[in-house]
Amino acid sequence: xxxxxxxxxxKPVSYQTKDKKxxxxxxATVRTRxxxxxxxxxxxxxxxxxxxxHYYDAPPGQEDAVPDSxxxxxxxxxxxxxxxxxxxxxxxxxVSRRRNLNGSFRIKGMSPVLAEGFCxxxxxxxxxxxxxxxxxxxx
Numbered sequence: 001x002x003x004x005x006x007x008x009x010x011k012p013v014s015y016q017t018k019d020k021k022x023x024x025x026x027x028a029t030v031r032t033r034x035x036x037x038x039x040x041x042x043x044x045x046x047x048x049x050x051x052x053x054h055y056y057d058a059p060p061g062q063e064d065a066v067p068d069s070x071x072x073x074x075x076x077x078x079x080x081x082x083x084x085x086x087x088x089x090x091x092x093x094x095v096s097r098r099r100n101l102n103g104s105f106r107i108k109g110m111s112p113v114l115a116e117g118f119c120x121x122x123x124x125x126x127x128x129x130x131x132x133x134x135x136x137x138x139x
Contacts, residue, residue: 002046003130004084006037007117012054012125014071023075030079034127042086047132049093052076057101057123069096076127084129092132 013019013026052073056066073096077088085091099105101123110118117124 001038001040002043002048003128004038005111005113005126005128006033007113007120008033008125008127009117009120009122011056011123012067012072013075014067015074016071027075027079030076030125031083034080035083038084042082042084043090043129044086046085046090047092047135048085048090049095049130049132050077050080050091051095051097051126051128051130053097053099053126053128055099055101055117055124055126060100060102063100066098069098072096072125076125080127080129092135 008030010029013023015023017023052069054067054069054072056063058066073094077091081088114126117126
C-alpha cells in the first residue's frame with residue numbers, strides 16, 4: 001500500500017499552541033483523514049520517508065501568521081502513530097515544506113490526490129508516506 005498520500009484541508013495547528021483542546025482536535029482530524037484513506041494495517045518493520053507540504057494562503061510578504069513548518073510536524077507524526085505506522089521511530093527520513101498558494105507553480109505529473117487539494121481552493125496539507133531510501137546509501 002506504499003507509497004500512500006492524502007490531504008488534510010485547513011490550517012495546521014502548531015505544537016506550541018497554548019490551546020491544547022484545539023491541538024487535540026487537529027490531531028484527531030489528521031488521524032481520521034489518514035484512517036479514511038488508509039485501509040490497511042499499520043506498516044510494520046519498514047523504514048519510512050514522510051513528506052509534509054503545507055500549502056498555505058497568505059498574501060506574498062505577509063506570511064507572519066503561517067506556522068513554522070517544524071512546529072506543525074510533531075502533531076502530525078503523533079496523529080499517524082499507530083494508524084499508518086506502528087511507531088514514529090520507523091520514520092528515518094522526514095521532509096517538511098511550505099508553499100504559498102498565491103505563488104506560481106510548474107507542475108509535472110501531479111497526483112490525483114494533490115490535484116484534489118488544489119481544487120478545494122483553500123489551505124491544505126499534502127502528506128506522502130513511502131518506503132525510505134536504502135539507509136546504507138549516502139547521498
